[in-house]
Amino acid sequence: xxxxxxxxxxxxxxxxxxxxxxxxxxxxxxxxxxxxxxxxxxxxxxxxxxxxxxxxxxxxxxxxxxx
Numbered sequence: 263x264x265x266x267x268x269x270x271x272x273x274x275x276x277x278x279x280x281x282x283x284x285x286x287x288x289x290x291x292x293x294x295x296x297x298x299x300x301x302x303x304x305x306x307x308x309x310x311x312x313x314x315x316x317x318x319x320x321x322x323x324x325x326x327x328x329x
Contacts, residue, residue: 276303277322285311285318 276283284300294314301309303320310317 273317273319275321276318277320278325279322281322281325283309283318285314285316 281304282300283303284298286295286298296313299311299313301311301318303309303318304325308317308319
């Protein structure tokens with residue numbers, strides 16, 4: 263997976279190893295950072311960041327355990 267800069271024109275695929283998912287990611291350059299927001303991509307298969315609009319699409323298996 264390549265989580266680079268947060269960009270509204272991008273779709274970023276994520277898997278279970280990327281959970282819990284937050285934007286911006288650790289790979290984002292300092293100039294592209296905004297307040298960290300955690301995104302639930304498992305519930306609906308995708309989530310968009312309310313700050314930068316980057317769309318994250320979940321491509322992994324359903325997580326085991328939980329409530």
